[in-house]
Amino acid sequence: MSQSAVLLLNLGSPESTSVPDVKRYLREFLGDERVIDKPAAGFLRRLLVNGIIIPFRAKKSAHAYESVWTPEGSPLVVTSRHTQTKLQARTPLPVELAMNYGNPSIPDALHRLVRQGVDRLLLFPQYPHYAMSSWETVVVKVQREAAKIAPDLKIECVQPYFADADYISALVTSARPYLAQPHDHLLFSYHGIPVRHLTKGDSSHAHCQVVPDCCTTCSPAHATCYKAQVTRTTHEFVRAAGLDPAKWSISFQSRIAGEPWIAPYTDHLFEELPKAGKKRLLVITPAFVTDCLETLEEIRVEGAEQYKEAGGQEFTHIPCLNDQPVWIDFLEQRVRAWQQTGALAFSAGDLVKTR
Numbered sequence: 001m002s003q004s005a006v007l008l009l010n011l012g013s014p015e016s017t018s019v020p021d022v023k024r025y026l027r028e029f030l031g032d033e034r035v036i037d038k039p040a041a042g043f044l045r046r047l048l049v050n051g052i053i054i055p056f057r058a059k060k061s062a063h064a065y066e067s068v069w070t071p072e073g074s075p076l077v078v079t080s081r082h083t084q085t086k087l088q089a090r091t092p093l094p095v096e097l098a099m100n101y102g103n104p105s106i107p108d109a110l111h112r113l114v115r116q117g118v119d120r121l122l123l124f125p126q127y128p129h130y131a132m133s134s135w136e137t138v139v140v141k142v143q144r145e146a147a148k149i150a151p152d153l154k155i156e157c158v159q160p161y162f163a164d165a166d167y168i169s170a171l172v173t174s175a176r177p178y179l180a181q182p183h184d185h186l187l188f189s190y191h192g193i194p195v196r197h198l199t200k201g202d203s204s205h206a207h208c209q210v211v212p213d214c215c216t217t218c219s220p221a222h223a224t225c226y227k228a229q230v231t232r233t234t235h236e237f238v239r240a241a242g243l244d245p246a247k248w249s250i251s252f253q254s255r256i257a258g259e260p261w262i263a264p265y266t267d268h269l270f271e272e273l274p275k276a277g278k279k280r281l282l283v284i285t286p287a288f289v290t291d292c293l294e295t296l297e298e299i300r301v302e303g304a305e306q307y308k309e310a311g312g313q314e315f316t317h318i319p320c321l322n323d324q325p326v327w328i329d330f331l332e333q334r335v336r337a338w339q340q341t342g343a344l345a346f347s348a349g350d351l352v353k354t355r
């Protein structure tokens, strides 16, 4: 008899806030050729990551993690475990959790699934949008590890759900109480990526960053275009929530120095918005399903401080979907649809490109 299961996937965190643990985590994360992909040659890339980025970043990152760490561990991992437990209570299928970097690891999760006799697996990246550095790399890693641990495992994957009506509805429902609060502006702050990754994702080389208004002009390239997908999430949200067109905008956070990342930058807007008379700000971060360092520290702590120093008065970050019932409902519906009809999932390799 066939046994199906679900694997929730996310990015991962260091084991602790100690500098050596943060260094180990950053080495694994930034050593990923789909995250830091330049210079192309392995040796030069390792030199850049281990010789420049990590020594400069580790202490600062460790300090940032300290400010959000909980008694149970990293907020990203702790909340993801709650999500796993809550989804497990709604489905008879085994539900496992794995992180691309750190623990719980992908090989450990695969071994647990194999021990339960699983032969068909649904990957459920906790990323609504495709990016080479998030969605693609974690799917590739599961495939690579499964080829060693469980070569006969049939792997399917939930397709990026950035425009899925149920996902948008979950997002709007969870944001409603915040939208009801008096505010001058709603900022959609998404994790950024280097501009280069956009053009690299368009194998036609004829649409992304070439066609005027490329993100809102229909194209097959959007299947692997992060910027087009976050733009679509935003427009769907605005429509579903009935927002005033003059009261929202999009920005991109968490960039690393060295090359242009997609703009406008969130931290620049935290300085500009108060000067434009937007003194009461709501910030929503839909690229993150689960609150993590980038939302809790970069937005809620650093962002609020920056905004207020620039003259802003009220700053509210809308929590991510986390383990809220609306999100568990969404996960449960998708798992049930897959189990019953194979809907909204495809062979895990279909969106993955050879790099």
Ligand SMILES: C=CC1=C(C)c2cc3[nH]c(cc4nc(cc5[nH]c(cc1n2)c(C)c5CCC(=O)O)C(CCC(=O)O)=C4C)c(C)c3C=C
Pocket: 011, 012, 013, 014, 034, 035, 036, 057, 061, 074, 076, 127, 131, 133, 134, 191, 192, 193, 194, 254, 256, 287, 288, 291, 292, 293, 294
């Ligand atoms: C939401 C999807 C994400 C994309 C796309 C993404 C791209 C990307 N990230 C870095 C570098 C860092 N990101 C870091 C943290 C981090 N990133 C994401 C998600 C995406 N990243 C999450 C959920 C987190 C939080 C992890 C946690 O433990 O809470 C970090 C580590 C922290 C830090 O030092 O700032 C780095 C570094 C790059 C270079 C990149 C695209 C090329």
Ligand SMILES: [Fe+2]
Pocket: 191, 254
């Ligand atoms: Fe990141």
